Every structure is written in structure tokens, then in C-alpha cells.
Amino acid sequence: MTTTEEIYHLYQQHPVISTDTRSIAPGSLFFALKGDKFDANTFAEKAIEAGAAYAIIDNPEYAKGDKFLLVEDVLTSLQDLARHHRKQLTIPVIGLTGTNGKTTTKELINAVLSQKFNTLATKGNLNNHIGVPLTILTIDSSHEMAVIEMGANHQKEIALLCSIAQPSHGMITNVGKAHLEGFGGVEGVKIGKGELYDFLNEDASRVAFINSDDNTLQEMQKTRSLQNVVYYGKTINNDNLVTGKLLENAPLLSFKWNDKKSSSYNVKSQLTGSYNLDNILAAVCIGTFFGLDSDEINAGIEGYQPKNNRSQIMQTASNTLICDFYNANPSSMFVAIENMDKVKADRKVVILGDMFEMGPESAVEHTAVIQKALAANVDERIFIGKDFSSQQTEVDNSNLINATFYLTAEDAIIGLKENPIKNATVLIKGSRGMALERLVELL
Template identity: 55%
Template structure:
């Protein structure tokens, strides 16, 4: 069997990793991962033919030549290789997780830090047991600070990701009603996210905490953390912030005990205020001045269908359809209800991974939407469809049915909230709004 140390020596000469034969670059190392519906060992030879220097495999029958590196388990090897690489990097690594706002916070933190430092941040949402090792292995020697997003849908997952990313600093954006099925309810969510705090306690790392969030205060106290940097809206925090405006874009006034500063961002949604404060706090911790911090925030352009305000030919759309859970759905409805607009519509898609809580959570969102004072409500998906007799709204079982309706009954001159879980693929409706 090929050892991790041997593969690492090859990696230093071939520092590009691929797990997809469609994205092979000359000289890369291909890791033949397995899934429920595929076995990439079968494509190792193809990867080498396309230019991969080596293929890491875990089935001996595919070891055709010396370029095929046989290991016990490809995924474990990938994770071990990333952990080994991380140990060679003497840089701050900020581990970031939470129920909502992970990716936006990661992007904001990176945008701020990049004003002074050579940074690396998780690409897209490569934040799971495969994405985190790939992210770590993409960190080059010239990087000064890395921001690693860590996602989870069950307990012990953040614990595993911490052993790979080995964060020196960490932040939990919040805890909410997300992945309830995998975590086993809200208390399970708190326990799972707190695995980051446990790691930082064990390694004497630094933790950034939103002091306005009672759950995070409770979790940090239970973990016994001692290197704490607080941000929030009250005096006594390292960073104190005030939401000056959020209609439609967020403007924040903040102070670091020395000087007051104001920044206007390109983000919509008052729920992003705490994500902005987190980025300010982290920038301040790393000795950045207010001008640098504000420049990073002001120049950041959301482009990932998270809190992204888009003008179509007919309407203004809040594109927030990358994902959804009850906590983020509630925040999005609260936000659109207070924004200035002549007419408002919410198009909401099903929320996934809620387990036994799903019916009750969907009903709560239906009730909240009905009370939000919007001009039109459209619900899409089988979970929402179960409540079609309850309220005066439009219900469709599939996005295709909703698209057909919108083609025949176009919405015009509205502020539209488009939000649902990733699997609903609500982006396909944007062309009809």
C-alpha cells in the first residue's frame, strides 16, 4: 500500500488534486472517490490518459501501472493528506461554521482580510468531508491567512473537519433550525456546531462570538473557552455595531473603542448585519485599520444567490434560493416585510432535511407568510402543498407547474423574494419573474 508520506512527496511536485475526470489538468493527482452511484476506480486509467500524473485508487484490480497508487481507502487518504499538508502551513486558519450565513460570512471575512493579506478562502461551498480536504490542499505556500468553511448535517462531522483543517481561530455564525433530521433536533444542532468550540478549547485557539446571541454564549460557556473576542450591538464588545439602514442595502456604523466608522455594503437583508460585524471583528483582530475593513466590505458584490438583489425586466428580485431552512426563511420574510416597495411577492420552495419536524415547520412558515402583509404568496413543493386549503395563496407541487403559471400570469413591478432549498432549483423560475 502507498503511504500518505509517499503521496505527499508526489503532491509537492504535483500540487493539483482532482476528483472528477471531466476536470483533469496535466500533471494533477486524481483521487478515485466512491459514491452511492459511482466508483471512480473505474475511471483511473481514463484520468491518466487525460494527463493525470497519478491516480489514487483503493481496488487492486485497477492498478494497471506505477502511476496507480493503491491505498486502503481513497477518501481517508485524501483527508489524511490534507491534514498532513495543514501541518506544514504555519498560518492562521479561521474555521467557520453555523446554521445560516456560513458562505456569506466566509466571503465577507475573506473580502476584508484580502485588503491587506494574501488569503485563501473555501471555494463555493466545498465545506464537507470531501470539500474541506480539497480546500486545504489548495492552500499554497504564499498564503498568509486561510478561511475554511465547515458544513455539517450530523454530529461528529465538525469534529472530523477540525482534525483536517486544524483551525487556530473559529467562529460559529449562529445556530438555527437546519438539518434537524441528521442532527436529531435543535439541541443536536447546538451540540454538533459546538464541536468547533471543543476543538478550539483543546488547542487553545481564539474564538469570535456574537455577544447578542444567547445560544452562542451558552455554548461557549459550556465549552470553557478562554480566548474570546466579542462583537455585537452593546458596549463592552471589541466591536460594537449599529444597523444604520437596510432598505434595500445594509449600512453599518461601528466602533472598535477608538473611532467610529460607517460603511455601506451591497448586501440586502438585515439578517446579514451580524455577518458584517463578524467580518469587521476578524479584520480588526488581525490589525487592519477601519479604512481597509470598510473597503473590503464596500467592494464585496454578492453573486452566489444569497441575499443578492437582482433587477429583471419586470421586477426586483431578492435571489436567496441557494438554500433554506426555517430560521433563514423566517429572516427572509421578516426582511421583505419591512423593505420599501409598491407591491411585494414571496415565492417560497420546500425546506429539506427537517425530518419529523417538517410538517410543523412548513406550517409555521405558511402562517408567518400569511401574516407578513405581502401582496402575493406562492408556495412550491409537496411539503408546502399539504397546506393548500389553509390560506389564500397559490400552491404548486412542482417548480415546473409554478413556471407554467408565471408564464401565463406574469408578475410585474413587484419586489419578489425567491427562496427555497437547493433541491427545489428555484433558479429556473428567475427567467419568468
């Protein structure tokens, strides 16, 4: 069997990893990963033919010569290689997890830090047991800092990702109701996300950045007695490295922040959603901690343009759209609805799609979101999906004013064609599997 050290020696000569034969980089190392519906061992020869220098496989049947390296398990080999590479690095690595806001916060931190440092950050949401090692293996000698996003849908996953990324600094954005089925409820989410704090607490030199306004995070750090904590938040106190205040949400956010010297700075962002102030302040805090000046920090925040349908403003001929349909869970639904409650607009509409992976909590959580939307200061509410539709009878009919339920997105498309929405600010939010981007062209 080929050892990690032997593969690492080859990686130093061929520092590009490929996992898909449709996009083989010449001279790369091809890792033949298995999926639910495929076994990439069967594509190893094709990868070599397409230009890969070596293929790492775990089925001896496909070893066709010296360029085929046999290991016990390809995924484990990839993770071990990344773990070995990380041990060679001396740069700060910021590990980031949380229920909501991970990707936006990661992008904001990267936007700020890149004003001064050559940073590498997780691309998109490559934040799982495959994405994290692939990201670590793209760090080279030119990088001065890395921001690694870590996602999870069950316990022990963050612990695994920490063992690979080995963050020197870390933060949890928040802990809420998501992947309840895999985590086994909210307490399970807390345990799973807390695995990042557990890792940071193993070494006194590791730093945790914590939102001082978040009671759950405060409780989690106190139970562990974290040794090295840097605080940020909205409530003025002596513990915060930076403190911020929302100035305007119309619908783009303007805010003010102060540092320990009581210097004050006003900044206009390209983000919508008052809940994003916490994500912005995290980036301001981390930038301040790493020695960036206020001009560099503010330039990073002001220059960040949200994308990938996360808190993204889109102007159409008829409406202003708040596109936030990359994903959804009860926690993110609540803050998105609360944000719409506060947004200044003549007419407001919320379009909400089903939340996935809720397990036995699905009925209760979908009912709670319906009730939250019905109580919000908006003009029209549209609910899409079988989970929302099945809970319609659980809500007092007298409250279902200006509320429409569609069983499927296809039904909603027909409904929107028959009853178009015009001159409104429209929130579109739902789980990725609902594919609510199909509604955009009708709005």
C-alpha cells in the first residue's frame, strides 16, 4: 500500500488534485472517490489518459501500472494527505462553522483580510469531508492566511474537519435549528458545532472569536472555559474588541462600528438583512485582530458583493427581490421574516419554500414559520411545498389573510403567472431542493 508520505512527496511535485475525470488538470493527482451511485476506480485509467500524473485507487483490479497508487481507502487517503500538508503550514488558519451565515461570514472575512494579506478561502460551500481537504491542499507557499468553512449535518463531523484543517483561530456564527434529523435535535446541533470550541480549547495558543450578544455561544464557551477569547457584538461593553450598530436597512445595510480606542466609522454595505450585521462585525473584529487599519477593513466590507442567492438584492423591471433561497431552516427563516418586518418598502411580499432535513420536528417547525409570517408586517405571504401545505389546517383560518399555499413550485409558477406581483419588495427563501430560482423570471 502507498503511504501518506509517499503520496505527499508526489503531491509536492504535482500540487493539484483532481476528483472528476471531466475536468482533469494536466499533471494532477487523481483521487478515485466513491459516491452513492459511482465508483471512480472505474475511471482511473481514463484519468491517466486525460493527463493525470498519478491515480490514487483502492481497488487493485484497476491498478494498470506504476501510475496507479493503491491505498486502503481513497477518501481517508485524501484526508490524511490534507492533514499532513496542514502540519507543514505555519500560517493562521481560521476555522468557521455555525447554523446560519457561514458562507457569507467566510466571504466577508476573506474580503477584509485580503486587503492586507494573500488569503485563501473555501470556494463556494466546499465545506464537507471532501471539500475541506481539497481546500487545504490548495494552500501554497504564497498564502499568508486561510479561511476554512466547515459544515456538518451530524455530530463528530466538525471534529473530523478540525483534525484536518487544524484551525489556529475559529468562530461559530450561531447555533440554531438546522439538520435536526441528522443531529438529533437542537441540543445535538449545539454539541456538533461545539466540537470547534473543543478543538480550540486543546491548545492555549488557539483563539476563539465569539459574539458577545449570543447567549448560546456564551454558555458554550463558559462550560469549556475557553482560554483565549476575542469578543465582538452590538452591545457596548469593555470586553468587545469591536462594537457595531445598525444605522439603516433600506434594504441595504449601513452601520457604525467602534474599536477599543472609541474611534467610530460609518460604513455602507452591499448586503441586505439586519441579521447580517453580526456577520459583518465578525469580519470587522477579525480584521482588527490581525492588524488591519480602519480604511482596509471598511474597503473590504464596502467592496463585498453578495452572490449565490444569499442575501442578494436583485432589481427586476417590476420588483426588488431579496434572493435568499440557497438554503433554509427554522432559524434562518425567522430572522429573514423579522428582517422583512423592518424593511422600508411600500409593498412587501414573502415567498417561502419548504425546509428539508427537519425529521420529526418538521410539522411543528413549518407551522411556527407560517405563524411567524402571518404575524409579520407584510402585504402578502406565499407558502410553497407539501410540508407547508400540510400544516395549513393547523393555523386559525381567520389569520390566513393574504396567504396563499401551493403544493409545488410548479403550482406556484402557474399562480404567479395568473396573479403577477408588481411594485413590491419580495423575499424568496426556501431549502435548496425547492429550486425557487425558477420563480425569479416571473417576478
